[in-house]
Amino acid sequence: MTHNLLPWILSVPPLFAIACKLYVTLTTVYTDESVSMKNKVVIVTGSNTGIGLYTARALVKSGAHVIMAVRSVDKGNKAKQEIEKDCRDTNKSVNGGQITVLKLDLSHLDSVIQFVEDFKKLNLPLNVLINNAGMATMTGEQVTTGLEPMFATNHLGHYLLTKKIVTTVEAE
Ligand SMILES: NC(=O)c1ccc[n+]([C@@H]2O[C@H](COP(=O)([O-])OP(=O)(O)OC[C@H]3O[C@@H](n4cnc5c(N)ncnc54)[C@H](OP(=O)(O)O)[C@@H]3O)[C@@H](O)[C@H]2O)c1
Numbered sequence: 001m002t003h004n005l006l007p008w009i010l011s012v013p014p015l016f017a018i019a020c021k022l023y024v025t026l027t028t029v030y031t032d033e034s035v036s037m038k039n040k041v042v043i044v045t046g047s048n049t050g051i052g053l054y055t056a057r058a059l060v061k062s063g064a065h066v067i068m069a070v071r072s073v074d075k076g077n078k079a080k081q082e083i084e085k086d087c088r089d090t091n092k093s094v095n096g097g098q099i100t101v102l103k104l105d106l107s108h109l110d111s112v113i114q115f116v117e118d119f120k121k122l123n124l125p126l127n128v129l130i131n132n133a134g135m136a137t138m139t140g141e142q143v144t145t146g147l148e149p150m151f152a153t154n155h156l157g158h159y160l161l162t163k164k165i166v167t168t169v170e171a172e
Pocket of ligand 1 (some may be wrong): 045046050069070071104105107108117132153
């Protein structure tokens with residue numbers, strides 16, 4: 001009986017290894033850092049972690065000036081240091097990419113308006129806006145503004161940000 005099962009048992013590790021390799025290949029994020037984003041200004045919301053952080057990092061390595069729009073400036077500064085270290089380690093800082101961290105809490109519309117004012121003070125053009133930040137919660141709780149946080153963050157905040165930033169850019 002054991003003898004019959006042996007080939008099956010022995011085939012488990014290589015099959016597992018193949019499955020892992022396939023998973024990594026299919027889920028790895030590929031970024032083309034050979035595309036130059038030099039002199040381009042890009043706002044990335046929610047860029048202190050996750051997809052936003054990867055996006056910011058790839059853009060900085062391509063030479064962009066990335067505005068990291070984050071709800072925690074402390075977390076944003078840590079992410080900024082992480083990207084700068086990575087750029088130094090991989091020698092990519094030569095592209096001239098840079099980072100500015102600005103506070104933005106999309107669930108508070110006052111914070112969105114303040115963010116646009118802070119961005120204006122930088123006197124920069126805007127080439128790309130990446131509305132990446134997002135959250136998922138089933139609590140349905142309300143913030144002090146009376147808005148449900150998930151709806152405010154994922155929809156209202158980004159809508160107001162886009163509308164205000166586009167108006168600002170068009171006016172300049
Ligand atoms: N990962 C996926 O498989 C997947 C699939 C479909 C869609 N998405 C969408 O892709 C986006 C990024 O996903 P992710 O996996 O990278 O998510 P994540 O790791 O949870 O990161 C979300 C980012 O959004 C920020 N954020 C949350 N609420 C915010 C608010 N009120 N104001 C400003 N920033 C806020 C978070 O900041 P804090 O660090 O301060 O919390 C964080 O930086 C999200 O919009 C998500 O819905 C992701």
